[in-house]
Amino acid sequence: MTKVTTFHISSAVMTHPVRLAQAQDLAARLRLDGLALDPDPQGPPSALRTALVAWSAAAPGASHHLVVQDDVDAPAELLEIVARAATRFPDEALVFYTNWHARNGAAARLAALAGAGWVRAVPDEFTPSLGVCLPVDTAAAFRAYARDSTERHDDELLSVFFRGRGRMSLLAVPNIVEHIGTSSINGHAAQGIRLAACPTPAADAAPLLARGRVLEEPGWIPYMRYGEGYIRLVGQEHGADGGRGHHRWRDALPATGLTRDTIDAARAAHLPKDLAAEVARTFGDEFAQELWTHCLLLGRQAARASRGLGPLPDGVPADALDRLRNSAVATAGPAGLPPERRPEAGADEVRAMTALAWTAVHAGEGLDRGVPRTGPGRVPGGLNGPGA
Structure with a gap:
C-alpha cells in the first residue's frame, strides 16, 4: 500500500428516491459532496446496490471516502472529525455509528466503560454502515469484491470482506452519527427503534477520537x-x-x-x-x-x-x-x-x-x-x- 502523506476526504450520501429530499438536506447541512442514488429503485430492496454507487463516488485525488446513509443525523463538524481520524489511522476502515442492541454496539459500550476511544469490531457480525470512512484503495477493493455478489445487505458483505483481509474495522466508541426514524427500505423495520450505543456530542467526541486509547481485544x-x-x-x-x-x-x-x-x-x-x-x-x-x-x-x-x-x-x-x-x-x-x-x-x-x-x-x-x-x-x- 502506498503511504498516504496528504489527506482529502470525499463523501457521498446513499439514498433512494423516496428519501431524496431528506438526503439533499443532509448533504447540504454536513457539506457532503453529493448523493448516491439507488440505480434500480423499482427493483427488490438492496442496500448493496446503492452502496456500490456510493463507494464508486470517491473524488479524484481523495485519500479517503466517507459514505453515510440518508436516515442519519450528525454534527456539523462531522467532516473535520472524520478527517482527523483518517489522519490518525490512515489504513483503517473507520465506523462512526454502532447499533445499540448489536454485538458491535455492546463492544463500544464495554470500551466506553473501559476508557477507550476506539474498539476493534467483532468478526462475526455485520459492520454498521450508517457512517463509514475507507481509504480509497480499500473502497475500490470492496467494490471489486462486491460487484457480482448476490448479497443485498452492504453491512453483511463489508464484514465478510474485512474478515477475508484479516482485519475488522475500527469502531468509534463515541458515536457521532445517529440513526433517525424507524422505517427501513431494506427490511429492518421489525427491529424497532434503532439508536447509537454511545451517542456523544462533537465537543466530547473530537478529542476522544483524535487521541483516545484503542481497545483491540475486549475479551468476551x-x-x-x-x-x-x-x-x-x-x-x-x-x-x-x-x-x-x-x-x-x-x-x-x-x-x-x-x-x-x-x-x-x-x-x-x-x-x-x-x-x-x-x-x-x-x-x-x-x-x-x-x-x-x-x-x-x-x-x-x-x-x-x-x-x-x-x-x-x-x-x-x-x-x-x-x-x-x-x-x-x-x-x-x-x-x-x-x-x-x-x-x-x-x-x-x-x-x-x-x-x-x-x-x-x-x-x-x-x-x-x-x-x-x-x-x-x-x-x-x-x-x-x-x-x-
Whole structure:
C-alpha cells in the first residue's frame, strides 16, 4: 500500500428516491459532496446496490471516502472529525455509528466503560454502515469484491470482506452519527427503534477520537437482545455457524472463568431491590434481573479491559470520558428491551434503568477485583481463543 502523506476526504450520501429530499438536506447541512442514488429503485430492496454507487463516488485525488446513509443525523463538524481520524489511522476502515442492541454496539459500550476511544469490531457480525470512512484503495477493493455478489445487505458483505483481509474495522466508541426514524427500505423495520450505543456530542467526541486509547481485544462481550442477556465469546467466529449463534449468559459462564455462585452472590450483595422493583413495574421482574446481570458482566469486563489500556493520553478530557461512560450506560436498558417495548421507555423509565444499570456496573468492577481467574475463556464446543 502506498503511504498516504496528504489527506482529502470525499463523501457521498446513499439514498433512494423516496428519501431524496431528506438526503439533499443532509448533504447540504454536513457539506457532503453529493448523493448516491439507488440505480434500480423499482427493483427488490438492496442496500448493496446503492452502496456500490456510493463507494464508486470517491473524488479524484481523495485519500479517503466517507459514505453515510440518508436516515442519519450528525454534527456539523462531522467532516473535520472524520478527517482527523483518517489522519490518525490512515489504513483503517473507520465506523462512526454502532447499533445499540448489536454485538458491535455492546463492544463500544464495554470500551466506553473501559476508557477507550476506539474498539476493534467483532468478526462475526455485520459492520454498521450508517457512517463509514475507507481509504480509497480499500473502497475500490470492496467494490471489486462486491460487484457480482448476490448479497443485498452492504453491512453483511463489508464484514465478510474485512474478515477475508484479516482485519475488522475500527469502531468509534463515541458515536457521532445517529440513526433517525424507524422505517427501513431494506427490511429492518421489525427491529424497532434503532439508536447509537454511545451517542456523544462533537465537543466530547473530537478529542476522544483524535487521541483516545484503542481497545483491540475486549475479551468476551456481554450483550442484550430482545430482553435477554447473552455473551459473545472469544473465538466463536470459528464455529460451524460462523459465530452467528447466540450464547445465553448462563450457558456461556464456564468459558468466562465465572460461576453461577459468583453471579448469585453478587446479586444477593448488591442488587438494589427498590430500583429493580421500579424497573419491574413497567418491564417485568425477569427483564430487571436480566438487565442487572448483563451490566454486572459488563462492569467486570470493562474493568478488566481497562487495565490493558495504559494511562489516559494528554489532551483527552477526563470529564468527556465520564460523559461517554454515562451515555453508554444510559442506552443499555432501552437497547435491551424487545423492540415492541422500547417506545415505553420514557424519561422516568430510562432514569430507573440507568440507575439500576450503574449499580450492576459498579458491582462488576468489584467482581473483577475479587474473583480469581480460573482459566482461559473457551467457546463451548472446543473453539479456541485467547483468554479474556
